[in-house]
Amino acid sequence: MDHSDLLTLLYVAVPALVVIAGGGTLIARRRRGEDTTTVEPPATPADLEAPEAPAADDVAVETPPTPTVETPAPAAGRLARLRDRLARSGSPLGARMLQVLSRDHLTEDDWDELEETLLLADVGAGPSAELVDALRTQARVQGLKDPAQVRGLLRAQLLALVDPTLDRTLATAPGSTEDGGRTPAVVMVVGVNGTGKTTTVGKLARVLVAEGSTVLLGAADTFRAAAADQLETWGSRVGIRTVRSDKDGADPASVAFEAVAAGIDEGVDVVLVDTAGRLQNKAGLMDELGKITRVITRRAPLSEVLLVLDATTGQNGLNQARVFAEVAGVTGIVLTKLDGTAKGGIVVAVQRELGVPVKLVGLGEGPDDLAPFDADEFVDGILG
Numbered sequence: 259m260d261h262s263d264l265l266t267l268l269y270v271a272v273p274a275l276v277v278i279a280g281g282g283t284l285i286a287r288r289r290r291g292e293d294t295t296t297v298e299p300p301a302t303p304a305d306l307e308a309p310e311a312p313a314a315d316d317v318a319v320e321t322p323p324t325p326t327v328e329t330p331a332p333a334a335g336r337l338a339r340l341r342d343r344l345a346r347s348g349s350p351l352g353a354r355m356l357q358v359l360s361r362d363h364l365t366e367d368d369w370d371e372l373e374e375t376l377l378l379a380d381v382g383a384g385p386s387a388e389l390v391d392a393l394r395t396q397a398r399v400q401g402l403k404d405p406a407q408v409r410g411l412l413r414a415q416l417l418a419l420v421d422p423t424l425d426r427t428l429a430t431a432p433g434s435t436e437d438g439g440r441t442p443a444v445v446m447v448v449g450v451n452g453t454g455k456t457t458t459v460g461k462l463a464r465v466l467v468a469e470g471s472t473v474l475l476g477a478a479d480t481f482r483a484a485a486a487d488q489l490e491t492w493g494s495r496v497g498i499r500t501v502r503s504d505k506d507g508a509d510p511a512s513v514a515f516e517a518v519a520a521g522i523d524e525g526v527d528v529v530l531v532d533t534a535g536r537l538q539n540k541a542g543l544m545d546e547l548g549k550i551t552r553v554i555t556r557r558a559p560l561s562e563v564l565l566v567l568d569a570t571t572g573q574n575g576l577n578q579a580r581v582f583a584e585v586a587g588v589t590g591i592v593l594t595k596l597d598g599t600a601k602g603g604i605v606v607a608v609q610r611e612l613g614v615p616v617k618l619v620g621l622g623e624g625p626d627d628l629a630p631f632d633a634d635e636f637v638d639g640i641l642g
């Protein structure tokens with residue numbers, strides 16, 4: 259190729275690239291508009307991030323491939339759809355209880371076995387004893403004869419323990435300031451490391467996008483860059499932006515502050531803040547979460563503090579949860595990895611222990627495996 263060929267190529271290629279890049283941005287915009295039914299048209303975070311058409315002297319820069327924005331599935335009815343996952347690891351709690359209750363002439367040993375079954379499923383000592391007592395009373399009063407009646411009785415008792423009257427709605431509606439300004443709902447996620455915080459933020463972001471909300475993510479886990487990358491990947495799949503720090507070990511509170519400030523400026527509906535779970539002692543944890551909370555609430559009220567708890571960790575997880583609940587003012591619990599345990603009774607124990615409702619449950623590693631908790635569906639799931 260000689261010099262003049264090169265020049266001709268440049269004349270043709272430069273405008274062509276500009277057109278392609280501009281077109282790509284447009285398609286990305288249009289696709290986002292269709293897929294996410296965003297209510298508010300101005301400046302979605304993704305739009306703000308959309309690459310500008312390169313200037314003529316940027317020709318050497320490759321146009322990044324337009325990311326495919328996924329359409330997350332709506333969250334309604336998910337627990338019913340994912341119900342069989344509650345029973346994945348072994349016979350569900352309810353089925354084992356029904357099997358004992360169907361025996362003729364229940365002996366002391368049978369009642370003990372029932373209580374043990376409940377304890378093994380992490381229901382907790384108090385609630386287990388209560389449930390067995392209630393069943394014994396009803397057995398005395400009405401007898402336990404026909405299987406449908408026994409199932410009905412057990413169902414009602416389990417449901418009472420899980421408590422269908424608790425308010426499990428997530429506060430994700432934007433608020434307003436005294437001077438008429440608008441603030442996003444701010445949801446902070448806390449919990450021990452490895453419980454599924456980042457995954458939960460990612461899945462929850464998808465639920466919100468599916469509902470038509472605009473969302474911004476804040477990567478306030480600054481212990482390692484990979485944490486922010488992980489979060490950013492979740493967000494980019496559904497076209498939402500992550501506010502993060504470029505350097506490892508940055509101040510998590512300042513990232514949280516920036517995220518909320520950006521959420522206000524960009525007029526998004528919800529800011530989801532991911533935090534680190536690695537702090538070993540209570541004082542350090544209290545300091546860090548306290549500071550994050552203070553800086554956030556300088557700009558907008560905290561709508562939800564969700565404690566993420568790994569259902570497979572049993573009593574140990576519960577002890578850790580207690581510490582978080584004490585320092586962070588938890589408003590709801592997300593119980594993850596319920597697909598990998600027969601210990602669904604932890605729902606009852608953790609609500610009793612912390613006095614806070616389970617609002618969401620994780621039932622797998624897939625992007626849409628997070629379900630709003632529903633007491634009826636849950637009990638039907640563990641009854642098998």
Ligand SMILES: Nc1nc2c(ncn2[C@@H]2O[C@H](COP(=O)(O)OP(=O)(O)OP(=O)(O)O)[C@@H](O)[C@H]2O)c(=O)[nH]1
Pocket residue numbers: 449450451452453454455456457458479485534535536593594595596597598619620621622623627
């Ligand atoms: N089976 C199953 N796995 C889950 C669930 N939720 C999260 N996980 C997995 O748990 C692992 C840890 O998840 P993360 O979201 O990284 O946990 P984290 O709390 O953010 O961890 P740190 O940032 O290290 O504190 C990942 O492999 C997830 O895929 C769930 O509901 N079911």
Ligand SMILES: [Mg+2]
Pocket residue numbers: 455456457479485532533
């Ligand atoms: Mg994480």
